[in-house]
Amino acid sequence: MFGSMEEIKSKLTTQNYLVNDRVAIAVFLAVKLRKPLLIEGPAGVGKTELAKALSGAMNTELIRLQCYEGLDESKALFEWNYQKQLLRIQANHLTDKSWEETKANIFSEEFFLARPLLKAIQAKDPVVLLVDELDKSDEEFESFLLEALSDYQVSIPELGTVKARSIPVVIMTSNNYRDFSDALKRRCIHLYIDYPSFDRELAIVRIKVPGINEVLAQKLVGFVQSLRKMALKKAPSISETLDWARTLVILGVDTLDEELVMNTLNLLLKYQQDIKKAEERIGGLVP
Amino acid sequence: MDSKILEFAALLRKTGITVSHSEVAEALEGLAELGLERDIFYNVLSSTLIKDQADFRAFDKLFEIYFNPRFFGHRQAAALRWPELIGVDENGGCTGTDSVPGAEHGRTTGFGQGQGLATAAVDSFVQVIKVGDPGWMREMVKRGVKSLGRIKKEDLKNISDTVRQVKVFLEWNMGTYELEKEAPLVNEEIWLIWQERLMELEEILYRELEQAMVSELGSEALETVLIRENVNQLDFYRLSVPQVAEIRKKISKLAHKLASRLSFRHKKAKHGKIDLYRTIRKSMAYGGVPISPAFRDRYPTRPQIVVLCDLSGSVKVFSEFMLQLVYSIQSRFVHVRSFVFVDTPDDVTGYFQNREIADGIRDIYNWARFSKTAFSDYGLVFIDFWGKYRDVLDKKTTLIIIGDARNNYNKEHADYFQKICGEVRKTVWLNPEPAENWDMEDSIMSVYGRHCSQVFECRNLEQLDRVVRRII
Numbered sequence: 001m002f003g004s005m006e007e008i009k010s011k012l013t014t015q016n017y018l019v020n021d022r023v024a025i026a027v028f029l030a031v032k033l034r035k036p037l038l039i040e041g042p043a044g045v046g047k048t049e050l051a052k053a054l055s056g057a058m059n060t061e062l063i064r065l066q067c068y069e070g071l072d073e074s075k076a077l078f079e080w081n082y083q084k085q086l087l088r089i090q091a092n093h094l095t096d097k098s099w100e101e102t103k104a105n106i107f108s109e110e111f112f113l114a115r116p117l118l119k120a121i122q123a124k125d126p127v128v129l130l131v132d133e134l135d136k137s138d139e140e141f142e143s144f145l146l147e148a149l150s151d152y153q154v155s156i157p158e159l160g161t162v163k164a165r166s167i168p169v170v171i172m173t174s175n176n177y178r179d180f181s182d183a184l185k186r187r188c189i190h191l192y193i194d195y196p197s198f199d200r201e202l203a204i205v206r207i208k209v210p211g212i213n214e215v216l217a218q219k220l221v222g223f224v225q226s227l228r229k230m231a232l233k234k235a236p237s238i239s240e241t242l243d244w245a246r247t248l249v250i251l252g253v254d255t256l257d258e259e260l261v262m263n264t265l266n267l268l269l270k271y272q273q274d275i276k277k278a279e280e281r282i283g284g285l286v287p
Numbered sequence: 288m289d290s291k292i293l294e295f296a297a298l299l300r301k302t303g304i305t306v307s308h309s310e311v312a313e314a315l316e317g318l319a320e321l322g323l324e325r326d327i328f329y330n331v332l333s334s335t336l337i338k339d340q341a342d343f344r345a346f347d348k349l350f351e352i353y354f355n356p357r358f359f360g361h362r363q364a365a366a367l368r369w370p371e372l373i374g375v376d377e378n379g380g381c382t383g384t385d386s387v388p389g390a391e392h393g394r395t396t397g398f399g400q401g402q403g404l405a406t407a408a409v410d411s412f413v414q415v416i417k418v419g420d421p422g423w424m425r426e427m428v429k430r431g432v433k434s435l436g437r438i439k440k441e442d443l444k445n446i447s448d449t450v451r452q453v454k455v456f457l458e459w460n461m462g463t464y465e466l467e468k469e470a471p472l473v474n475e476e477i478w479l480i481w482q483e484r485l486m487e488l489e490e491i492l493y494r495e496l497e498q499a500m501v502s503e504l505g506s507e508a509l510e511t512v513l514i515r516e517n518v519n520q521l522d523f524y525r526l527s528v529p530q531v532a533e534i535r536k537k538i539s540k541l542a543h544k545l546a547s548r549l550s551f552r553h554k555k556a557k558h559g560k561i562d563l564y565r566t567i568r569k570s571m572a573y574g575g576v577p578i579s580p581a582f583r584d585r586y587p588t589r590p591q592i593v594v595l596c597d598l599s600g601s602v603k604v605f606s607e608f609m610l611q612l613v614y615s616i617q618s619r620f621v622h623v624r625s626f627v628f629v630d631t632p633d634d635v636t637g638y639f640q641n642r643e644i645a646d647g648i649r650d651i652y653n654w655a656r657f658s659k660t661a662f663s664d665y666g667l668v669f670i671d672f673w674g675k676y677r678d679v680l681d682k683k684t685t686l687i688i689i690g691d692a693r694n695n696y697n698k699e700h701a702d703y704f705q706k707i708c709g710e711v712r713k714t715v716w717l718n719p720e721p722a723e724n725w726d727m728e729d730s731i732m733s734v735y736g737r738h739c740s741q742v743f744e745c746r747n748l749e750q751l752d753r754v755v756r757r758i759i
Contacts, residue, residue, distance in 0.1 A: 022330050033313055033316055033317065179540065186305075190333075190334055190338045190339075230479060284474035285474075287476070
């Protein structure tokens with residue numbers, strides 16, 4: 001897949017995703033050692049994007065499993081298609097088939113609905129499996145996932161054990177909403193993505209918002225960087241920076257001034273208290 | 288190499304980070320793939336061994352000490368430094384025991400210096416922060432650490448005192464004050480950067496000091512330094528400034544865990560008392576035969592809580608944590624009333640309504656009237672509390688008292704305390720001092736403890752976690 005760290009870097013860059021050594025090494029280890037990669041960090045720093053870029057770089061499919069409270073096996077792994085099974089039973093009644101035949105019939109591949117996890121394991125070529133926001137799921141699901149990901153096989157009572165045809169690259173993301181068990185953490189390669197430095201953020205803005213002029217890009221990144229130093233409820237992330245940059249480009253401005261910032265601040269800050277705090281000191285913040 | 292990594296993992300475990308064998312194996316495998324270039328080496332180790340953002344501080348610190356170029360690869364030197372970790376006989380010995388004559392007198396406290404000199408120190412401090420050159424910052428801190436002369440064992444035991452000594456030498460507080468004076472005149476942006484640099488300088492100070500200690504005192508110092516990193520088991524009053532910030536984060540996580548755990552439990556537990564009305568309603572569908580019983584919904588009891596916090600001296604840090612915890616899980620209670628005291632209680636409930644906890648705590652120090660003499664006097668507090676705030680107590684209320692029960696040899700007035708305890712459902716006392724120090728000197732824990740329902744020793748995060756689970 002990937003021969004070296006540099007290859008990962010260059011391939012992800014072609015996907016418009018900039019990585020530093022730290023991220024590249026973590027991804028490389030996850031792929032090489034066949035371990036799930038657990039990515040943590042504040043919302044909006046590009047955790048999910050990394051998975052998407054990676055699947056693009058590897059030129060494979062991205063299978064996404066979005067976690068939420070109450071997510072269970074049947075939605076993550078597989079389900080029987082009950083409605084279709086019922087129809088078949090009724091249809092078999094009309095023709096003169098025995099129960100044994102029907103039974104053998106309705107538990108076959110045809111009535112089988114593969115959910116993301118099983119799909120990822122059954123795929124012919126290795127895919128990227130993104131388990132998004134794992135921290136939102138319940139603890140029971142976490143331990144179930146543990147079993148599936150430790151030896152990449154699952155057991156289904158009616159079909160027996162399903163072994164992986166290819167081992168997927170598993171990426172799990174978390175917003176640190178709750179702590180994971182040690183057993184899960186132990187099995188993962190861990191990566192923490194923080195807010196980027198000035199230079200990196202500037203590079204990201206340039207690559208993602210092509211139409212932006214140099215002066216504006218520098219000023220707006222500088223402003224966001226000083227915002228992050230304030231004690232806010234939710235500091236602006238890269239995604240907010242990008243949204244803001246795109247907005248400013250659409251508005252056709254080429255430099256920042258206080259009034260403009262005041263009017264568009266709600267794109268960066270999502271809490272009224274934060275906006276107020278920033279507005280009070282706006283004069284000193286705008287570069 | 289392998290054994291180095293193993294040693295490193297063993298040392299990491301001392302800081303309270305769990306490192307399993309398979310993780311060490313992964314680290315080695317990763318290194319075999321990627322090589323030993325220093326940056327790569329660091330990243331491979333951190334992404335395989337560390338699984339929690341909070342553990343990074345400890346990891347970084349240990350990495351810097353252990354893989355310091357000065358003794359990286361010099362196994363012999365390392366063996367001399369930490370004999371019991373590496374398993375070499377101790378005859379080689381550490382070198383830091385013989386004392387240098389005059390070293391004791393060489394300490395400068397900063398007070399004795401002449402006016403001209405002192406101002407120079409302030410100026411250079413302010414200058415360093417304003418410029419923010421990492422090299423300068425480090426150099427200045429190094430100068431401060433050097434001013435201590437030879438580092439002794441007592442310094443290790445009392446690291447916060449040692450830090451204070453260095454700060455006095457560098458005129459740290461004066462410098463901070465100067466900067467704060469200038470703050471309104473400069474741009475907000477610049478002020479934020481200064482603040483960040485001050486934090487950074489604090490980190491550098493700890494780091495330099497610890498490195499100096501390790502290279503001077505050897506294995507003993509390393510062990511102490513590492514254990515100090517384990518915030519879960521570290522006494523609250525020993526925390527350094529960055530560690531307090533870390534604990535704050537951990538407490539908000541703990542609060543979240545407490546709040547969600549209970550709701551989950553109560554959703555599941557649907558059995559027990561039968562709801563007769565609904566059972567009969569349901570049975571109508573089956574011709575009056577009660578096929579399945581309907582159970583009563585369970586509502587978690589939401590206690591009313593009154594927190595009474597001592598804000599004097601060493602208890603202060605813990606009291607602030609407790610206030611933060613209680614207010615982050617406020618929805619779990621019908622009502623929270625909070626009082627703070629040193630020698631008289633004041634109602635501070637209003638400070639926390641609909642606002643950030645940190646703001647509330649800051650305002651308490653500015654506005655609340657809880658201290659007349661700055662010496663805690665529990666007896667007076669209980670008399671005043673009984674006199675002024677008796678009406679907040681009733682039989683549904685849990686009273687939580689946080690304090691070390693050190694009464695400065697004042698009158699104890701346990702009868703008033705007994706009366707207060709008689710008014711509430713239960714009284715819980717959390718004492719942040721080690722239990723073996725209770726009833727020593729001016730501590731009168733057992734005099735008050737007699738009337739409480741429960742008394743807990745609660746001096747670190749681990750104990751706080753356990754206690755809170757039991758009382759809430």
